[in-house]
Amino acid sequence: MAAACGRLVPRGAGIALPGRCFSLSGYRVSSGEKPPKFQPPPKPVIIDRKTRKEESRFLSPEFIPPRGRKDPLKYYIERKDMIQRRKVFNIPEFYVGSVLAVTTANPYASDKSNRFVGICIQRGGKGLGATFVLRNVIEDQGVEICYDLYSPRIQAIEVLKLEKRLDENLMYLRDALPEYSTFDVNMKPVPRMGHEEIPVNKVQVRMKPKPWSKRWERPKYNIKGIKFELPEHKMQAAQKWSQPWLEFDMLREYDTSKIEEKIRKELSEELGK
């Protein structure tokens, strides 16, 4: 631009030439050329790779076969049936700590269905027998219902709030203050700002006074989500049951990465059809 302006007067140079004053902005009228054709800026290319990655990274835990001397044929057949059910009925992605609403068929109810809202405290079982336990406190009474994921009686599973907690098993909510297990039955689903990381709720739950159903302070449960208000000597005494050699026991480790990859590929092939 500066070169095309012919004789250039440096701005702010302090030299005031009489008359001549080129403007460096805009097009050059003085040279007599046509103004260049308007080029629109290039359209931004949105590569939506994130969606694909996030979806494919989640594999429901009941697909991973457990260790043991079992025939893999059994798990293969079960997986085929699970895929068949998933094609017909949508089982959403959820974790322990998410709030779900489940509608089941009930022949004795007035409108033939039953809706229950609760927080998922445990996901157990492998294959078709996979279950999840929902907990809620209704009219000051704690209620836990264990549902089969692949039961044909389930008409809808809706994730109201998708989040994780610090532990895989929230059975300690039974001994926690009831406010941590109460969820409004008519809760509106919390909209998820699509395709970010699953939020981890780092809440430290306060407990009712002892005795508890299990001694949650012992290291075998390895619970991070409780705010222990026990005296220090009790916490030290609980550490007596710790087994620090267990983390170095290499034969107990179960490396599922290769199995998971195979199952993911199989799933994506089958569900894509």
Add this chain to the structure above:
Amino acid sequence: MRLSVAAAISHGRVYRRLGLSPRSRLDLLRNLVTALVRYERIETPWARADEMRGYAERLIDYAKRGDRDERAMRMADFWLTEKDLIHKLFKVLAPRFQTHPGSYTRLLQIPNRDGLDRAKMAVIELKGNPLPPLVRPRRDSDKTLLNQLLKGYRQDARPRGTPV
């Protein structure tokens, strides 16, 4: 109402009960793994060698990850009580087995121990060790029927020299 599995049934249990307690079992196996890494061939009761085999092979798998790996170093630090062997593990054994995908040890049974207990003994060694081989592969002798027939076939197949 039986609340727990009867003490005598151990269906599906994979770990043998050695030593005084689970901690003691791991310590025993740890000493054996250290000795194996140091001497590359050791003679122990067969049960201990069999338990130790899995741990030794997993330790080498961890070592293959390289010594930059935090977890590999912690494992090696726990399993090798003599700390100069950590260097040998990462610098000598890991490169030796880099190309092999699995089975780095050989377990062979030997005659029972001479003492009062007559325990079933075994020799466990790392493959590729510099010691003389335990098993010499023997070729069949030339006098067996099959070898004689093959020798005759080879002679007949060879082109004969010009008859005079």
